[in-house]
Amino acid sequence: MADAKPGNAAPAKKAATGAFTPSGVSPNRRARRSYTIRLWAVRHARFLEWFYHRFASTFLLLHPLWKAIGYSRVEAPITFIERNVKGLMFDCRMCGQCVLSSTGMSCPMNCPKQLRNGPCGGVRANGNCEVEPDMPCVWVKAWEGSRSMVGGDAILKVQQPVNQSLRETSSWLRVTAQAAEAREAAAKDA
């Protein structure tokens, strides 16, 4: 049996399966359908901002209900709904600390480098990602979306690094609990 010679590297595992890989795209490209809905969300960032404010107010109104049932008990079903709704709309990765309203409704966790404070230096001339060449850079889209939003300048705010311990938890519930706490503290001080 012939020894493998240096330089005669074995073909990549993926090629050995015979799977068809279109030329000119990254192997980990995502379905175009996801881009389509994601890009729709960016184009309608202003409407989604308006909708989110109403949605968050409704969730806050329901705070007594969440409290009565127990935030920890409602966590699983709400996380399930949040994952599916935001997964469809924004390709959400459930980081648990949502910044969509500060990023033009373009989820920064879809950046292959997971940058939370703007693009890297590798954006292509056509506005696409350097790692996934057929994907529009999420930060180019974030800027476009933010320009149509009332609070779009929030994109200029520096974001904290991702707290990995919050992954797979509900942002909706966290924001609601924090808002309810702030409201109760303000009422006490008044």
Ligand code: SF4
């Ligand atoms: S910022 Fe986090 S919670 Fe918001 S859509 Fe992206 S992954 Fe999901």
